[in-house]
Structures are given as C-alpha cells and as structure tokens.
Amino acid sequence: MAGCTRYFKFPTLSGEPPVVIAHRGASGYMPEHTLSAYKLAIEQGADFIEPDLVSTNDGVLIARHELNITETTNVAEHPEFADRRTTKVIDGVSVEGWFADDFTLAEIKTLRAKQRLPFRSQQFDDLCEIPTLEEVIELVKQESERSGRVIGIYPETKHPTYHRSAGLPLEKNLVKLLERHKLNHRTAPVMIQSFEAASLKALRRMTEARLVQLIDGNGIAPDGGVIPGKPYDFTVSGDPRTYADLLTREGLAEIKTYADGIGPWKRYLVGVTGTGGVDALANDSHKKLGHPTHMVREAHNAGLFVHAWTFRNEPRYLASDYGSDPLKEYWQFYRLGVDGVFSDFPDTAIAARAALEKRDQVPR
Ligand code: G3P
Numbered sequence: 284m285a286g287c288t289r290y291f292k293f294p295t296l297s298g299e300p301p302v303v304i305a306h307r308g309a310s311g312y313m314p315e316h317t318l319s320a321y322k323l324a325i326e327q328g329a330d331f332i333e334p335d336l337v338s339t340n341d342g343v344l345i346a347r348h349e350l351n352i353t354e355t356t357n358v359a360e361h362p363e364f365a366d367r368r369t370t371k372v373i374d375g376v377s378v379e380g381w382f383a384d385d386f387t388l389a390e391i392k393t394l395r396a397k398q399r400l401p402f403r404s405q406q407f408d409d410l411c412e413i414p415t416l417e418e419v420i421e422l423v424k425q426e427s428e429r430s431g432r433v434i435g436i437y438p439e440t441k442h443p444t445y446h447r448s449a450g451l452p453l454e455k456n457l458v459k460l461l462e463r464h465k466l467n468h469r470t471a472p473v474m475i476q477s478f479e480a481a482s483l484k485a486l487r488r489m490t491e492a493r494l495v496q497l498i499d500g501n502g503i504a505p506d507g508g509v510i511p512g513k514p515y516d517f518t519v520s521g522d523p524r525t526y527a528d529l530l531t532r533e534g535l536a537e538i539k540t541y542a543d544g545i546g547p548w549k550r551y552l553v554g555v556t557g558t559g560g561v562d563a564l565a566n567d568s569h570k571k572l573g574h575p576t577h578m579v580r581e582a583h584n585a586g587l588f589v590h591a592w593t594f595r596n597e598p599r600y601l602a603s604d605y606g607s608d609p610l611k612e613y614w615q616f617y618r619l620g621v622d623g624v625f626s627d628f629p630d631t632a633i634a635a636r637a638a639l640e641k642r643d644q645v646p647r
C-alpha cells in the first residue's frame with residue numbers, strides 16, 4: 284500500500300538489528316588502525332570500532348594487526364632502526380621485519396602509518412601516528428559525548444601465546460585499562476575477541492565484559508567447505524582439536540562456558556567454490572556461492588551471537604553471484620541472522636542494514 288513501509292525483523296539472537304563493527308577502523312578509506320580511520324568510521328555511524336592489539340617492549344598496548352610493523356608503518360625509512368630488522372618465529376611461522384615488541388612506545392610514536400593494500404588509496408601515508416589503546420578509548424569517549432550515541436570498542440588480543448612467552452602478556456594490561464576507564468563491567472560498550480581460547484579463558488577470570496571466540500579458516504576445499512585452522516594455544520598445549528571441532532554442538536557448548544559469541548570467517552556461513560587465497564588475499568570475483576550452512580542457527584541455539592568477518596566493497600572480495608554489489612552480500616548475511624559484521628566499509632554495511640530494515644527497497 285502506498286505510503287506504508289514494511290519493517291524487516293532481523294533474525295538475530297536478541298532480535299535487535301546487527302551491529303556494524305569498523306574492521307581496523309574505516310580501513311577501506313584510510314590506513315588501518317589510525318585514529319583517523321577510527322574517527323571516520325564513527326562519523327559513518329559504526330557501532331563499534333575494532334583495535335587489534337600488540338604490545339611494545341615497555342608493555343604498552345598499541346593498535347596493530349601484526350607484531351611485524353614493516354608493511355603498515357614507515358619503519359623501513361628510519362635509518363636509526365635499521366639494526367632492529369630481524370627474524371622471529373610467531374605462532375610457529377618464521378617472519379622477517381621490524382617488530383613492535385622490539386620498540387618502546389616513544390620509538391613507535393616516531394613512526395607513521397601506511398596503507399598496506401596496493402589497490403587502496405596511499406594518499407594518507409606517512410601522516411598518522413600509531414595509536415595506543417588508551418588513545419582509542421579516549422577517542423571513543425569524546426566521540427560518544429559529541430554525537431550523543433554510545434560507540435563501542437572491540438579489541439582483539441593478537442598472538443597471546445607469543446606475547447606471554449615474551450614476558451608481555453596482553454590480558455592483564457587490557458583489563459587494567461578497561462578498569463581505569465570504568466569499562467570493566469558486563470554492560471560496558473566493550474567486546475573482547477581472540478583466536479586463542481586460552482586468552483579468552485584468562486580474560487573471563489578478570490572481566491565480565493563480553494568475550495568472542497574468533498574462528499579462523501585456512502582456505503576453501505574443492506567442495507566449497509572451509510579448511511579449518513587451529514587455535515595456536517591448542518597447538519602448544521597438544522589439544523588435537525581444530526576450529527571445526529569448536530563449531531560442533533559440543534564445541535559451541537564449551538565456548539559458551541567462557542564466551543558470549545563467536546566471530547567466524549564468513550565462509551563458514553556461506554562457502555564458495557573455486558580457489559585463490561583467504562581473507563585480505565582473496566580474489567573471490569570468479570567464485571560461485573555455495574549453499575548457506577546452519578552455523579548461525581546452531582550458534583544461536585547454543586546461546587552465542589555470531590559476528591562474521593570480513594566484509595569489503597572491492598569487487599575482488601565479492602563472489603560473482605553478487606554482481607560486484609556489496610549491498611547484496613550484506614543482505615544475504617543479515618537475512619541469515621548474523622548479529623554483527625566486521626567491515627572495512629562501515630558506511631556500506633550501515634546503508635545495507637537501513638535498506639533491509641525498510642525491506643521494500645531490497646530485492647529478494
Ligand atoms: O577480528 C575479526 C577479524 O578482524 C579477524 O581477522 O585477521 O582481520 O584480525 P583479522
């Protein structure tokens with residue numbers, strides 16, 4: 284009927300619309316993990332911003348996706364740090380470059396961030412500092428006050444086993460900061476994520492904030508299913524299970540004992556057929572979608588919410604079925620009942636959510 288709008292009921296665990304998590308900030312537009320990338324995401328309307336966390340050698344948590352800062356900073360252009368280039372074994376893999384845990388915070392602050400992906404704009408390179416978690420929290424507080432809406436933070440403990448072995452455990456420092464900013468409680472706008480179950484179990488003993496078990500994959504099998512990865516803490520402790528085992532009914536029930544949700548690679552929810560890289564290295568544009576799995580329903584049945592990653596606008600990240608239209612991918616996942624999406628382009632994720640809410644505007 285003209286003038287009437289039918290509102291879509293999102294099939295999420297809570298019945299609320301899914302949250303949009305700015306993956307490393309609005310990282311499709313600005314160098315990832317910079318205050319500018321986080322601020323832009325907030326201006327675009329993101330519900331949460333996501334800092335990945337690593338530690339400096341003086342124990343300060345900073346926002347970086349890797350300990351290896353070679354690709355995302357201009358450290359290679361600093362001759363005074365030339366002799367810090369080295370090789371380390373992180374999570375069983377030998378990596379060469381410059382590493383955050385070999386620098387003090389004061390030294391890190393002399394570096395500037397760079398765009399890692401060659402097909403994204405480089406125009407903001409060498410401008411932005413590497414932020415500390417504390418600076419990210421302060422930004423979020425200021426922006427929440429300014430905008431009158433609650434913006435959340437969604438930190439991830441990166442390589443917790445490695446950090447612990449280097450004498451720089453992440454969990455205690457993270458909780459200390461949350462405490463200092465009155466964010467260490469159940470209803471705080473905070474969710475903490477990790478690929479390592481042991482990190483989350485340690486956090487559960489220190490905080491009531493919501494925790495999220497990330498679920499990784501090592502690629503796509505010829506039948507379109509995910510080749511599961513394995514939490515590195517399981518490798519170290521000799522636990523034979525993979526992420527696929529954590530997604531069984533028993534595995535989900537175990538996750539529920541220490542976490543509130545799961546954060547799976549989106550291919551666990553909708554597979555693709557065809558080969559060619561995972562996540563940021565993917566080229567999905569020539570792949571076809573498979574049938575959606577029952578993953579969301581099974582997680583919801585276990586009382587766990589589902590925040591899927593990572594959604595990106597560029598055609599190379601979109602299966603051919605979407606015809607290069609990123610909105611169509613969000614609509615599929617929102618209809619499946621995901622409770623949140625990690626997106627490099629929060630504005631698109633929000634536009635898709637708004638359009639689906641008034642579903643007359645969305646084709647089936
Ligand atoms: O944390 C969710 C998603 O960000 C996991 O992937 O590698 O981008 O941290 P990554």
Ligand code: CA
Nearest residue numbers: 333334335439
């Ligand atoms: Ca992350």
